[in-house]
Amino acid sequence: MSTVKRDEVCEVSFINKKKVNFVKKRMKPERTFQLLAETFRVLGDPTRAKIIFALSQQELCVCDIANLLGMSKSAVSHQLRVLRNMRIVKYRKEGKVVYYSLDDDHIKNLFDECLNHVEE
């Protein structure tokens, strides 16, 4: 073996092979962790958190959300697209106006659980 010390995948023998194998067997597939992280990541931005909260209270159009948050319509629209892509919000068109609302109770539950956590 070379004498070069490299900080790569813990070349060292396992500290506790049993424990590692125990967890390895229970580990979820890569795809699950990707989805999990993606879901949390979308909620993990203050602007999107505000939008989600606002829509949990009331169906709103883009302009109203922009007013509420003191942001540009463009910025809000970009974020709404992210939420749309993740199926977190849905929308309906009424003339020129596009009304957004939450698509999924699941997300609202998740959101509320975290809200209790940080508000306690």
Added chain:
Amino acid sequence: MSTVKRDEVCEVSFINKKKVNFVKKRMKPERTFQLLAETFRVLGDPTRAKIIFALSQQELCVCDIANLLGMSKSAVSHQLRVLRNMRIVKYRKEGKVVYYSLDDDHIKNLFDECLNHVEE
């Protein structure tokens, strides 16, 4: 008024002032949304999601986590610091070895709820 069209804070009259005020009254303080987003953001990375899941199954040292995830100790340690700062994991020292475990059931519940969501 100038004729220049600028895409700033929706200068346009409100679409529905009543709705906006309704939500404005119920709106949480800025700080709450910051905390909320910060909490979600920490969970919103695949590496950290894996670490949290692993620690929900078994107390592990840094080297074992690195082995499990196929990552460098350094990368894992950096992420553990993030989780430590958010009080999501705690640790105990035993000689040279540092054992990490989840600090808070609250986070595990949040995590599991999202896991059900993406696994269904």
Added chain:
DNA sequence: CAAATAGTTGAACATATGTTCAACTATATC
């Protein structure tokens, strides 16, 4: 049909974030 308005979009920009690398500390062992 022209003007106004709600909303969307892509490019540009600044900032945030995750991993690597190298150097470091602390503990155990020879």
Added chain:
DNA sequence: GATATAGTTGAACATATGTTCAACTATTTG
């Protein structure tokens, strides 16, 4: 005390992300 190992840390780097800006579409109204 020298060496090896577990873990941490800061800087550097590449990439991801959020907002702005300007241009665009679509719908309504004069």
